[in-house]
Amino acid sequence: MNTLIYFTAAAFCGVLGLRSFSGQGRDPTRKAFLLTALLAAASFASFGVYLLWGAALPRQVHAITGAYFPFALLWFLRRLTGEHPGSDKVRHGLLATTALTLAYVILDTQGIGRGATFPYKSLPELCISLWVVFGFGLCLRHLQRLYQRSEHPVDQARVRYLFGLLVLTAAFLGAEQLGRWFYAGQALTEGLGPIDRSYVLQGAIPPLGTTSGTLFIYLLYLMVQLRRLVDLDEVLARVAELAISAALFTLWVGGMYTLFGGEGRSSLLATFQLFLAAAGWLAIDRPLRARVAAMTAERINRSGRRLEETLTEVDTTLVKVHSVEALAQTLLGRLVASGRSPLASLYLWEPERGAWRLQAVRGQPDQPLMGVIGNRAFVDGLHQRTVHREALRRQIERGATGAEEDRDRLRILDAMDSDLAISILSGDQVLGWLNLKHEAWSDGFSQEEVRRLLRTADLAATQLENLSAFAQLEEQHRLAALGTMAAGLAHEIRNPLAGIKGAAQFIKTADPATPASEVADFLDIIVSEADRLNGVVTQFLDYARPLDIRAAPTAVGPLLERLVDLLRAEGLPAAVTLQIEASADLPRVEVDPDKLHQVLLNLARNALQAVGPRGAIRLRAQLTERDGPRRHAAALEIAVIDDGPGIDALDLDKLFIPFFTTKRDGTGLGLAISRRLVEAHGGELTVRSKPGKGSTFSVRLPLAARPDPAAGPPPAPPPTSAPTPAAGQ
Numbered sequence: 001m002n003t004l005i006y007f008t009a010a011a012f013c014g015v016l017g018l019r020s021f022s023g024q025g026r027d028p029t030r031k032a033f034l035l036t037a038l039l040a041a042a043s044f045a046s047f048g049v050y051l052l053w054g055a056a057l058p059r060q061v062h063a064i065t066g067a068y069f070p071f072a073l074l075w076f077l078r079r080l081t082g083e084h085p086g087s088d089k090v091r092h093g094l095l096a097t098t099a100l101t102l103a104y105v106i107l108d109t110q111g112i113g114r115g116a117t118f119p120y121k122s123l124p125e126l127c128i129s130l131w132v133v134f135g136f137g138l139c140l141r142h143l144q145r146l147y148q149r150s151e152h153p154v155d156q157a158r159v160r161y162l163f164g165l166l167v168l169t170a171a172f173l174g175a176e177q178l179g180r181w182f183y184a185g186q187a188l189t190e191g192l193g194p195i196d197r198s199y200v201l202q203g204a205i206p207p208l209g210t211t212s213g214t215l216f217i218y219l220l221y222l223m224v225q226l227r228r229l230v231d232l233d234e235v236l237a238r239v240a241e242l243a244i245s246a247a248l249f250t251l252w253v254g255g256m257y258t259l260f261g262g263e264g265r266s267s268l269l270a271t272f273q274l275f276l277a278a279a280g281w282l283a284i285d286r287p288l289r290a291r292v293a294a295m296t297a298e299r300i301n302r303s304g305r306r307l308e309e310t311l312t313e314v315d316t317t318l319v320k321v322h323s324v325e326a327l328a329q330t331l332l333g334r335l336v337a338s339g340r341s342p343l344a345s346l347y348l349w350e351p352e353r354g355a356w357r358l359q360a361v362r363g364q365p366d367q368p369l370m371g372v373i374g375n376r377a378f379v380d381g382l383h384q385r386t387v388h389r390e391a392l393r394r395q396i397e398r399g400a401t402g403a404e405e406d407r408d409r410l411r412i413l414d415a416m417d418s419d420l421a422i423s424i425l426s427g428d429q430v431l432g433w434l435n436l437k438h439e440a441w442s443d444g445f446s447q448e449e450v451r452r453l454l455r456t457a458d459l460a461a462t463q464l465e466n467l468s469a470f471a472q473l474e475e476q477h478r479l480a481a482l483g484t485m486a487a488g489l490a491h492e493i494r495n496p497l498a499g500i501k502g503a504a505q506f507i508k509t510a511d512p513a514t515p516a517s518e519v520a521d522f523l524d525i526i527v528s529e530a531d532r533l534n535g536v537v538t539q540f541l542d543y544a545r546p547l548d549i550r551a552a553p554t555a556v557g558p559l560l561e562r563l564v565d566l567l568r569a570e571g572l573p574a575a576v577t578l579q580i581e582a583s584a585d586l587p588r589v590e591v592d593p594d595k596l597h598q599v600l601l602n603l604a605r606n607a608l609q610a611v612g613p614r615g616a617i618r619l620r621a622q623l624t625e626r627d628g629p630r631r632h633a634a635a636l637e638i639a640v641i642d643d644g645p646g647i648d649a650l651d652l653d654k655l656f657i658p659f660f661t662t663k664r665d666g667t668g669l670g671l672a673i674s675r676r677l678v679e680a681h682g683g684e685l686t687v688r689s690k691p692g693k694g695s696t697f698s699v700r701l702p703l704a705a706r707p708d709p710a711a712g713p714p715p716a717p718p719p720t721s722a723p724t725p726a727a728g729q
Contacts, residue, residue, distance in 0.1 A: 002202045006048030009214040014041035016221040032076035033224050039069045040217055044210060051198035060108060063128045064101045070135025071097060077142055080223060089138060097131070104128055129177050136170045158223065165216040172209035179205035215239065237301040241293050248288065252281050303340055307449055310338035311456045318456075318463050324348065327463060328360035331434070331456070336362040340445070341436040343417060345369060348424075348432035348464070356432060363437070370415040378412045379430050380405075386450055387421040389413050420445055422453050424461045431464050493536065496529035503529075536669075549595065549680050553588040556621045556638060563600050563619070567608070575614035582621040589636050589701045591681050596699075599674045599685075603640040603697045606670070609663070610644030610695065617642050624700065635683070635700045642696075647689040655687060 017037025021030050046061035071093040078090070107124045140163060147159040180203035298305055314334045321327045332344040343363035347356040355374035378387070392410045396403050413421065418435035425431065434457060438444050445453070503522040510519060560580050567578065600619075607617045617640065624637040647655070647662075654660045656675045661668035671685075678685040682702050689695035 002198045002207055003048045003051045005207050005210055006044045006051065009210045010041040010043075010045035010048065012214055013037045013044065013217045016217060017041065020221055020224050029076070029079045030224060032072070032079040033220060036069070036072045036076045036220065037217055039065050039072050040213060043069060044213075051201050054197050054201065056108065060105055063104060063125065066132055067097050067101050067104075067128055067135070068094070070132060070139055074135070074139050074142060076220070077139065077146075081146060093135065093138065097135075100127065100131055129174075133170070133174065136166065140166060140170075161219060162216075165212060165219060169209055169212040169216050172205075172212055176203060176205045176207065176209050179203035237293075237296045237299075237304070240296040240300060241289070244292050244296065245285075245289055248292075249281060253277055304446060304449055307338050307340045308452060310334050310340075311452055314456055315459055318459055321463065322467075324359065324464065324467055327460065327467070329362075331460060332360055332362035335436065340439065340449075342439055343435075343437040345416060345418070345435040346432060347373060347416075347435070349430065356430075359432070365417045367417060369417060370412070373412060373416075375408060375412055378409045385423050385425070385454055387413065388444075389419045390444060420450070422450070422457050424457050424464065426461050426465055431461055434460075493533060496533045496536075499529040500526050549592045551590045551592055551681070554591050554593045554596065555588050556586055556636065557582050557584075559593060559597060559600070560619050560621065560638075563597065563604060566601065567604055572608070573613045576608065576611060577616045579616065579618045580621075581618055583623075586621055586623070586636065587703060589703060591701060595677045595681070596701075599677050599699060600638065600640065602670045602674050603699075606697075607640050607642040607644070607695070611642050612644070615643050634703045636703060637698055637700045639696055639698045641694065643694040646691040646693055647687070647695055648691060652687065652689065656685075 014037065017034045020037075021034040043062055043065040046058045046065065050058040050062060071090055074093070075090050104124045104127065108122065112124075143159055143163045143166070147156055147163070150156045150159060180201075294305070311334075314331055317330050317334075318327060321330055328346045328348075332346060335341050335344045341363070343361070343365055345361040345365075346359045348359045349355075350357045353372065353374075355372045356379070358369055358371050361369060387409055389410065392406045392413070395406050396410070413419070413435075416435050417437060419438050420436045422434045422436070423430055424433055434453070436445070436453075503525040506522050507519060557580075560582060564578050564580065572578070604617065604619070611617065620637075620639045620641060622637055622639075624635055651660075651662060656671050657668075658672040659668040675685045678699055678701075684700050686698050686700070687695060688698070
């Protein structure tokens, strides 16, 4: 296991060095990092070989590469901070290291100064170890001065991480070396197998320095590649989460073994006890890991944790929004409130303009943001899902291919005051993009944060597609209703115009001997048809003009009684009955009594026309609940029920479309106006009907939250449940 750790660390450091150097070999900083990473890789790999083999050569390689590493690190740090790398300390340190390692190889090869019982008890090894400590001290001193010169909080935090990890690495490596010197199992390794030899040569301390040293190299790699600190926050949080979870698991298994294991147990019983321990751990592992992850993220990666929680809330909310404006405000508002971005903006595609328009912005921009963007070069870059300001700057500085397009994209980012643009894609189409500016204390968004933002952007894209499809469906319904309304209006206007035209032509071409009474009849036709046209236009204007609702607490019983009196006064067929069904304790409703009377009168007249010369009509008022998303919302329902022939199923969906009518002399505006009046009161007008079984038109009105104390008790309704005789009965 020890050997595997060393080989893994060596491979990781070597890959990081080569990856950083690949394609950018002219960069002196990357050259210095490559040398530092390769020295670390060679040191780890040679010691891993030494643990397996136990020979002097890999041990000497480990000592030599370890002696050169601190001064290569110092050279790299000077390159990274823009200082002249060839200082006296670096040059003299490399020369002294060369002389010291040469002397070490000669003395160690001759066995001078080496103990007889353990290979690490020798004076040359002690000198090399002290020299490495001295080199690390020079690096720490350089970082301390660099911290004192730094003014930006991000730079200071970066140096603190470097300093802390380097101290940790040096401390662990020193502890391992001391453990090898004073290891109780000091004995010659001849005759031992590879595994036993690796444990003896490693000493009493596990390879903790290798782990921290690898993490230190990874931090240097991030500084070379990304110049950002936030990725390391995530790495440290995950490492801490893994380490704490592993420690808890070790304590669990160790405690179980101590409590139930021990000598004298059969292998089958021990296996069963191990199974029980594993099952118990799996039962508590998931909630425990979640708690540990939350704790480590809160301590180490607090900003990333807060952004993750915010995006989780956004994902839950986005699926519930019903408009693009609500989507934009939800997304941008939550991101700014998370503290990770002081400025967020959203651009969406507008087919009418053939460009992307600024839909919404949250935060205070340093300058007015660009309102419309039609630059295709910038949008082509968004097919890569993200555009980073720092990435564009690095590509421009390197003179990479497409530098001119990168300059255009950078200018657009400047105009949008953005550090990161995240595309919102639907297939190959860019629906828009989300712009974010990072906080002054932050040095950007980490890779994991960007991946998490992309998931939310994908969800926003899906929701935008749904909203667009819904809007298109609504537009189709609107156009269909408009077509029906236009056809009805044309029909209602064409018939009177035809009558007027015919009457006028007759008068124009009439013989002078035509009787005056006949001419008067045609003039009456012109006046009648003109009145009919005026009625159509008046109803249309009533439907189109804004409503003036003057609501007041209104008792329904007297309203229904007045309605019946009016219908009786207009004259009812002898075989038609009207019946009021209303409870005596119905509450008052906040409505405009005149408007509600207009609605009920129109519904009642339609019912009279439906039943014809014989039938029954019921006016029923009762408490109920409103339909729709608000459950248990109390309402007062007034239903007009007839036993007429009913309405055809194909006509039910068109009843409330303006100018749609099934009557020969109807305008098709009565029900449309009635629904508009009811909806202006916050209510709903619905219809249920089956051919041959009559129809029911229901008006549901919301009840007031609090009764009006000044309104007094409602007046007593008329006698209920008793049929009201029609006129002539």
